[in-house]
Amino acid sequence: MQVSPQTPAEKIVWYTLIWTWPLYGLGALYVVGPVLGWTLAAMAGLSLYLGPVIRSDMQATGPVPAVVWVWSAGMLVMLVSLWAGHADWNLGTTKTIKSSIGWAKGWALIPLFILAGAVLPIRRELLVRGQCVLGLWTLCLLPLLAVAPYVGLPHLLFTSPLKAVGGPGPEYFSVYLYTIDPASGTPRWQFFAPWSPFAALLGVCLVLFALEEKHPRWKIIGLAAGVLMILMSKSRMGLVGLVFCSMSPRLLPLVARSLGWVLLSSVTTAVAVWGVAFVEFGNRALYSFKSARADSTRVRETLQRIAYERWQSDAMVFGHGTVRPGAHLVEYMPIGSHHTWYGLLFVKGLTGFTAFLVPLSVHFWVVTLDAIKCERGKLPLGLLLTIVLLTFGENVEIQTYLLWPSLLMLGCHLREVKSVNRGN
Template identity: 65%
Template sequence: MQPQNPAEALVYKTLLWTWPLYGLGALYIVGPVLGWLLGGLALTALYFGPAMRRDLKPHPIPPVVWTWVIGMALMLPILWVGHVNWDFSAKTTIRSSIGWAKGWALMGLFPLAGAVLPIRREILVRGQCHVGLWVLILAPILLAAPYIGLPERIFTSPLKVVGGPGPQYFSVYFYTFDPASWTPRWQFFAPWSPFAALLGVCMVLFALEEPNNRWRAIGIAAGILMIFASKSRMGLVGLVVCTIPPRLLPLMGRTWAWFVLAGLTASLAMTADKLINAVTAAISTFKNARADSTRVRATLQRIAEERWWEEAVWFGHGRPAPGSHIVEYMPIGSHHTWFGLLFVKGVAGFLALFIPLVFQLLLGALDATASKRGRLPLGIVFVIILLSFGENIEIEAYLLWPGLMVLGIHARELATDKAPFMQQKRRSTVA
């Protein structure tokens, strides 16, 4: 598994160096730099076309990737309109524009690079398994740290001077304590534990595509460790929701599967009351597991929705607003991508993400029904959707980039498969 061109080498080596870069507190810088380098290389390859070096010959941009590029590009003028409407200073607008370049822009650049540049998904799969190997090697010291007296935080990198959402993006941790139960939880190379859990789900998804049994076992073990050590409810849900449904979709074309479904439906009709009660109890237990977190998130969402509807429907408030003690001083417009988009960028920003995400979801679901090729991209879309209901997805793109690149690679694979068919159809028409 060796890189075959400079783009693959850049991607593969970045994955191999994930943990050393985390040890320097540099991941938040590396992600945007990698995205803009690959995006710039993709645009350069498209511009030169046939004149480009042989191992970097570009592929056309598929329609779904166009929606990602256009949608994420529109986030910038939408941001400017919001700032003008709320009379923010030029300094604030410049800082927010830089934030766009390190967040929303990456969600367009990585799919673009995956679709245009000749990067194989196998490179990303093996690279993620290498990251998992680092996780397993470092796990003993990380898991033992709170019990042998090691500190929570090792240090905060001086690289924080470049600016970012907070010092946790440049800090290196052994572990952290859950403020509700005061028990240790681990975040590995992520800025906080729930995000680490979803990165663990991504690692499992990638590892399931690995043909080598040893590397597959390493990736799956590391991903499951990240999910359970983070003690995140969202990670446990993601382990089931993001891995199993993409593998069940091919059954839709099997007659026996429909008979089984009909039988299950008939049996559920007789036990509906007990099932509803069990589901209700499970949801209640899930929420009460971290009752304070659930309360704060629900309050943030309610305030964001009310203020969006009453004050800034179309282009939002331009940026998150400070929160009061009722939400533990968390910013209004945080902890939920969709309510955050409505609050910060209004209906315009909401649609700029919603349209490409739904397009990608339908594309992945249709392909997963017919081919194993669609499983990984569909699982990644499920991870993004799950993250969007508990986090602000744009500030996490710097670590989600392998999954975002897979979305572009999948679109390229679909377009490549259709190209010979369309050429044959044109030749038949001419004849």
């Protein structure tokens, strides 16, 4: 089945998606993501404002879904929390402006991309095929990436001068063939992501998209590329996501039906009989999971503990306004990084924490209910589960520039649900 872009919005999305690797080679992905988000949102706003006056292939597909408004309100509260935190700690006008620009390149992109997917005429199958084409690019480059550390090629090719626009760090503008794990001394691959664990979750997203591909050859390409990204990144979270985020949406309808409840009761009975053995097995599995990268686990847990304690003692309502430098104990990683929830508490306090939790919970509820009823909810539920999983290992706001296909798909799904409900 031939899938090609039909509308201006689809053309922008399609070519940005399939040219991900060349854009990465220029160190431009961190710049392209926010530009794309604000451009698509502007197109969505224009289509809503002009209505039938605008050309037919740019007209809005319907009104803005309620979930998009909830996301928008939450992210605006996030901005207010940022300003309040900066004012509380007297961080100055310059730093406040810089952080506000960071908000526009991070948190703001979540509702903007979901809005674009919900309003603009962008088809689900175009996003699915585009991800598989990106998978083909990955497979073609895989031989070079795989042999690079063993033939003496440098791990870092260059850092783009685009870093002058500002960002979380130079790694977002750098082009890597591979990295060396300091704990084991072995190579890890991060593909077009800033680091390997995030590349693994992008691989999970690729697998989820590929599972919905109708063309057998493209499906195999997408699945192979996604699984290899997960394995070569050597990320524990990626392996968990591969199983959990792909299986849960498919098992959910069974659990919701009577057969599922029978199976669940059987499992509950088995747990009651063999509960102690299950607990011991779970503890051993958790210990093995953490021991696989003990240094990384120690640093992350220490960062989370420090962030939580300083949130409680220093700034419960609006947080500290920004991340703070970490000590040698956490390998100089910033306090408030490596975990969205602890990071929100530390940087934006309970206000920012709630501003993200509420829209995420509402959206998760909508997607889960739809996944129980029909097939169209499986992909968005899997993607939302991946994003939730990402929040426990990364600061999700600084990764939205690569999560945009998933956010667009979440918006497309809201449009599909709303059109069905309107039809009924």
